[in-house]
Amino acid sequence: MNGLHPDLARILVPEETIQAHVKVLAHQISLDYADKGTIYLVGVLRGAFIFLADLVRYLTIPHVVDFMSVSSYGKSTESGVVRIVLDLREPIEGQHVIIVEDIVDSGKTLSYLYTMLKSRNPASLRTCTLVQKPKRPLDVPVDYLGFKIPDVWVVGYGLDYADKHRTLPYIAELKPSVYTR
Numbered sequence: 001m002n003g004l005h006p007d008l009a010r011i012l013v014p015e016e017t018i019q020a021h022v023k024v025l026a027h028q029i030s031l032d033y034a035d036k037g038t039i040y041l042v043g044v045l046r047g048a049f050i051f052l053a054d055l056v057r058y059l060t061i062p063h064v065v066d067f068m069s070v071s072s073y074g075k076s077t078e079s080g081v082v083r084i085v086l087d088l089r090e091p092i093e094g095q096h097v098i099i100v101e102d103i104v105d106s107g108k109t110l111s112y113l114y115t116m117l118k119s120r121n122p123a124s125l126r127t128c129t130l131v132q133k134p135k136r137p138l139d140v141p142v143d144y145l146g147f148k149i150p151d152v153w154v155v156g157y158g159l160d161y162a163d164k165h166r167t168l169p170y171i172a173e174l175k176p177s178v179y180t181r
């Protein structure tokens with residue numbers, strides 16, 4: 001395609017498709033929580049900030065936005081130990097909480113956050129991710145999902161490679177030659 005960055009192999013999810021699915025997710029969340037008062041959305045930095053920014057602008061119910069940032073030691077290892085770099089500003093006890101992720105890959109980040117936030121006694125806890133890779137079954141539910149994608153390195157719409165390509169409006173597959181060189 002004309003204008004595609006040389007790091008990119010192809011566009012996997014075009015901008016219009018992303019926006020259509022984000023609208024659907026926001027509509028579903030707005031329906032599901034219509035009688036629940038203000039919901040508490042937890043964006044997982046950095047990747048989720050673009051998805052979350054679009055999602056909340058399509059919501060028709062009251063909501064609060066907050067962020068967490070976590071860091072994992074040795075992502076490729078089985079332990080995948082995660083530590084909190086930035087925590088929520090407020091207690092979530094008694095709140096209806098949704099964790100908003102850009103991508104679920106191994107699922108370790110979501111699993112860690114889910115267990116940790118559950119221990120803070122929210123009224124309810126659900127998860128929302130824009131994309132999910134076809135890895136082994138997760139030990140946490142993915143309640144709201146935009147797309148399943150193949151197990152390739154993807155960038156754009158918040159997803160990065162070495163902090164590049166995050167602001168592309170679409171999701172694209174990175175050429176393997178970029179991350180193997």
Ligand code: PRP
Nearest residue numbers: 045046047102103104105106107108109
């Ligand atoms: C990415 C993404 C998710 C996590 C998913 O974050 O934003 O939070 O990886 O991977 P997992 O399912 O294997 O745990 P990353 O650590 O790359 O940081 P970033 O969002 O700041 O780019």
